[in-house]
Amino acid sequence: MAKFVTLKLLRLIGVVFAVSALTFVMVAMLPADIAYDIAGQDATPAQIEAIRAELGLDQNVLVRYGHWLMSLAQGDMGRSFRSDEPVLDAIWSRLPVTIELLVLSQVFALLLAIPAGVYCAYRAGSRFDRVLGSTGFGMISVPTFVLAIVLIYLFALRLEWLPATGYEPFSEGVWANLRTFVLPSLSIALVEWVPLMRTLRSDMIATLKEDFISMAKAKGLPAWRILTRHALRPSSFTLITILGLQIGGLIGGALIIETIFALPGIGRLLINAIYARDYMIVQGCILFIAVGYVVINFVVDMLYVALDPRIRTAGAGG
Amino acid sequence: MSRSIHGFERRARVAEAVASSGARGARRRKLNVMLWLPIAWIAFVFGCALSADWWPMPEPDYMDFLSQGAPPGTTGEVPIGAFESSEGLEHYVFWLGTDMMGRDIVSRLMFGARVSLTLGLLAPLIGLVIGGGLGMAAGYWRGMLEATAVGVTDTILAFPGIVLLLAIVFYLGGSLLNLTLALGFLTVPAFYRVARANTLTYAEREFVTAAKAMGASDVSILAREILPNVIMPMLVYALLIVALLIVVEGVLSFLGLSVPTAPSWGGMIAEGREYLDEHPRLCFVPAFVMFLTVLSFNLLGDRLRGLTDVRESNI
Amino acid sequence: MLTVSNLRTHFHTGRGIVRAVDGVSFNLARGRTLGIVGESGSGKTVLVRSLLGLLPSTAKFGGETEIGFEGRPLDIRSETALNQVRGRAIAMVFQDPMTSLNPVMTVGAQITESLRYHLGLTGGEARERAVALIDSVGIPMARQRIDQHPHQLSGGLRQRVAIAIALACEPKLLIADEPTTALDVTIQAEILDLLARQQAERDMAMILITHDLGVVAGRADDIAVMYAGRIVERAPTARLFANMRMPYTQALMNAIPRLEAPPNTPLRTIGGRPPDLVNPPPGCRFAPRCPRAESRCTDHEPPLEGGESGHRFACWYPVGEPGAA
Ligand SMILES: Nc1ncnc2c1ncn2[C@@H]1O[C@H](COP(=O)(O)OP(=O)(O)O)[C@@H](O)[C@H]1O
Numbered sequence A: 001m002a003k004f005v006t007l008k009l010l011r012l013i014g015v016v017f018a019v020s021a022l023t024f025v026m027v028a029m030l031p032a033d034i035a036y037d038i039a040g041q042d043a044t045p046a047q048i049e050a051i052r053a054e055l056g057l058d059q060n061v062l063v064r065y066g067h068w069l070m071s072l073a074q075g076d077m078g079r080s081f082r083s084d085e086p087v088l089d090a091i092w093s094r095l096p097v098t099i100e101l102l103v104l105s106q107v108f109a110l111l112l113a114i115p116a117g118v119y120c121a122y123r124a125g126s127r128f129d130r131v132l133g134s135t136g137f138g139m140i141s142v143p144t145f146v147l148a149i150v151l152i153y154l155f156a157l158r159l160e161w162l163p164a165t166g167y168e169p170f171s172e173g174v175w176a177n178l179r180t181f182v183l184p185s186l187s188i189a190l191v192e193w194v195p196l197m198r199t200l201r202s203d204m205i206a207t208l209k210e211d212f213i214s215m216a217k218a219k220g221l222p223a224w225r226i227l228t229r230h231a232l233r234p235s236s237f238t239l240i241t242i243l244g245l246q247i248g249g250l251i252g253g254a255l256i257i258e259t260i261f262a263l264p265g266i267g268r269l270l271i272n273a274i275y276a277r278d279y280m281i282v283q284g285c286i287l288f289i290a291v292g293y294v295v296i297n298f299v300v301d302m303l304y305v306a307l308d309p310r311i312r313t314a315g316a317g318g
Numbered sequence B: 001m002s003r004s005i006h007g008f009e010r011r012a013r014v015a016e017a018v019a020s021s022g023a024r025g026a027r028r029r030k031l032n033v034m035l036w037l038p039i040a041w042i043a044f045v046f047g048c049a050l051s052a053d054w055w056p057m058p059e060p061d062y063m064d065f066l067s068q069g070a071p072p073g074t075t076g077e078v079p080i081g082a083f084e085s086s087e088g089l090e091h092y093v094f095w096l097g098t099d100m101m102g103r104d105i106v107s108r109l110m111f112g113a114r115v116s117l118t119l120g121l122l123a124p125l126i127g128l129v130i131g132g133g134l135g136m137a138a139g140y141w142r143g144m145l146e147a148t149a150v151g152v153t154d155t156i157l158a159f160p161g162i163v164l165l166l167a168i169v170f171y172l173g174g175s176l177l178n179l180t181l182a183l184g185f186l187t188v189p190a191f192y193r194v195a196r197a198n199t200l201t202y203a204e205r206e207f208v209t210a211a212k213a214m215g216a217s218d219v220s221i222l223a224r225e226i227l228p229n230v231i232m233p234m235l236v237y238a239l240l241i242v243a244l245l246i247v248v249e250g251v252l253s254f255l256g257l258s259v260p261t262a263p264s265w266g267g268m269i270a271e272g273r274e275y276l277d278e279h280p281r282l283c284f285v286p287a288f289v290m291f292l293t294v295l296s297f298n299l300l301g302d303r304l305r306g307l308t309d310v311r312e313s314n315i
Numbered sequence C: 001m002l003t004v005s006n007l008r009t010h011f012h013t014g015r016g017i018v019r020a021v022d023g024v025s026f027n028l029a030r031g032r033t034l035g036i037v038g039e040s041g042s043g044k045t046v047l048v049r050s051l052l053g054l055l056p057s058t059a060k061f062g063g064e065t066e067i068g069f070e071g072r073p074l075d076i077r078s079e080t081a082l083n084q085v086r087g088r089a090i091a092m093v094f095q096d097p098m099t100s101l102n103p104v105m106t107v108g109a110q111i112t113e114s115l116r117y118h119l120g121l122t123g124g125e126a127r128e129r130a131v132a133l134i135d136s137v138g139i140p141m142a143r144q145r146i147d148q149h150p151h152q153l154s155g156g157l158r159q160r161v162a163i164a165i166a167l168a169c170e171p172k173l174l175i176a177d178e179p180t181t182a183l184d185v186t187i188q189a190e191i192l193d194l195l196a197r198q199q200a201e202r203d204m205a206m207i208l209i210t211h212d213l214g215v216v217a218g219r220a221d222d223i224a225v226m227y228a229g230r231i232v233e234r235a236p237t238a239r240l241f242a243n244m245r246m247p248y249t250q251a252l253m254n255a256i257p258r259l260e261a262p263p264n265t266p267l268r269t270i271g272g273r274p275p276d277l278v279n280p281p282p283g284c285r286f287a288p289r290c291p292r293a294e295s296r297c298t299d300h301e302p303p304l305e306g307g308e309s310g311h312r313f314a315c316w317y318p319v320g321e322p323g324a325a
């Protein structure tokens, strides 16, 4: 097990390093000199020189990368060109919103996927199973942003149950806060749950053929208890992998969902910074998201270890 | 160790049994419908995109100020075809109505299909060639080459795709060429994996060993023996990628970050959003067209995958 | 206590109807042991799994099938009826302890589960009982073992755990489906002795399945020999060994692994293969492989009929009688 964790940890460090280099190279590759972009059209050459010096653009690329890494290590990601806000502060203040959105959407997705997947496996081939299978297939063909608009139209504009856009902080009350997250997280969850459900279903069908399920049946336990206590956990390893794999898509989904619902998260920060051509914020957000993604994947791997006692003692081979 | 491998094999066999059980005959007809309907729709969208210039309708950007937000079926007077070459105003029926600037929805949908399809089809081609080539090489020669390729693709995959895409669009600009290259780049790892997995399964087969014994060179084995077997699963996989990329292009144009000069489905949805309450069709018509197209590619890919027998567990 | 009458279990598959069990009848009295012997594929597992409803949904039972248990009919088509007896009155030990224990649950959890569910014991009580059970099946250091996962135990220990699970609710009937086939030869006898001891102590009836006549020789009161989904010979153990009538039984007898043979040698000493159960051969199903077969054997099916003192066999030309010629 120690070997497994070390291996994953080494990979984590390697990928973080590569990601930082890539992010940096992108800025270094800018076609037009960003100094012009920042200073505006009627800047004097002196002003431009000053900005270039501040950004270190007059130095060698490797030297710049070294400097950049050094300041990164000290938690300094530079400042916004527009608002002068430190990049890291801007990200930290938006982070809770994004995390809440991601967590809630995963929770909704799992709440849909687990009962549906378990039941469909238990009654594989039944009418319910087939209908749900086709519905799921249709739903993954709906782009997240389209689904968001459909939900807004139905639940905000027609039924007027929930707000169409906007954000209430937690300080305004838990319910007020949650209300603003229902439609955004559903927009993500209603697409994300399908692969989760399918994976769980097919793994569960395989598990239900195992001898130990016959054994549990022979004990005279009721079906629901066999499904939840005996079959669910051994069937959920691929589910967790998929959960991890989906996080990339999820972050992408969160970007656009935050923009549509005007939630002040990192996605909206990034998109707005792109519109405003605020390089430092864009660079910071991309780095942050990429590293966050790698770290989450690492955590998912560790979750695997916690869930399967065989890996826990046996080691990487399993 | 051997036990877990054994368990895995059994699992795969069980999955196969599940997949192949059930009344096949009864599903046959349904399968055919589910194959031909998507093909028909994709052909239709293709036809529209290719022939958009020749239809008697206004240009997608022509604004008829007298018919702003007109409901479907409204008639108006518009120049037909390119503005400069048209011969005055002609009587015209806006079959799907106009948007809030008085532009014809049918015309915008047909021209919008061009961006979606160009990106959706060209980008996977890049991934197919580069990723497929790399994957076959890695699966055939293994060793350092494979290790390096896995490292590189892992790093690409470590970026959430859309963020990488935004970064590319932001730093390099959102021209059609840039977008195609960027999206193509993003699909490389996926094709790489499919190609490698399939090559691995064929590299040990008798016909390859036989070709080797007869003194065929590695390159000719790859081209003559392995490629014909690997290409089908990759093409089928490409269909699923096309569906995905149409959505990604939709997201970008919805955000206003795709090709800025051309009409696009995502852009129409974004513009229609402002009037969602009073004129929901402005959003829902392009959204529905997009949904049908994505669904068709997904369906087609899914059905054909069942037929060409790609083992997902190998990927 | 257990009466099985005309049990037919057929699988409806894409290839056709697999007649895995095709008209099996027998009785089993309280506290007795019935050994069921037959080559691999003869339908032993399907037979006992039918009794507990542990088959996939492709399995269908024949219309005349009737099962009685403790004087009452047992509807093996009904999950509710089966759940009345599963675990509490009839328990089962499976062939492969590597796959029959849940890999992600502790040994203790798997034992206490039925204690809590069927007997309504609380956590602490159930745990004490589980420790006692583990101890009684001969696992040392029961208190430590109870918190371990199956993969931490050897095959023999796992099978003991499986036996402990089966015994938890004091069943009246224990079914052991080839409980030692997957185990090392050196521990096979230990497990069989353990089963015999528990059976005697608890006054249970037992069905002991094996493909090895040697296994049931000293351990069963009666023996039923199965071939191609049917019982072809049945007798009290001593009688059967003294006077085998079916050529098939005799072939099985000759196939008993000798000590010097490598362990787990598959039973391939009978020439030919068991018949296809979708299209079983006409007449006697053993005819294609039988050295004594005559034309009558393929024309007419021999009924399962008696010689004396409970000895029944289905054969036109039994061993020990002159052939047709
Ligand atoms: N689920 C099933 N579907 C179809 N045929 C089956 C199934 N299970 C068992 N069989 C068939 O039933 C016959 C008897 O099998 P089994 O009872 O396992 O034999 P034994 O336990 O005596 O070795 C075999 O021919 C087997 O192929």
Ligand code: SF4
Binding pocket: C246, C247, C248, C284, C285, C286, C287, C288, C290, C291, C292, C293, C294, C297, C302, C314, C315, C316, C317, C318
């Ligand atoms: S009936 Fe005929 S074929 Fe069957 S076992 Fe007896 S002798 Fe052999």
Ligand SMILES: [Mg+2]
Binding pocket: C044, C045, C046, C095, C177, C178
């Ligand atoms: Mg068996």
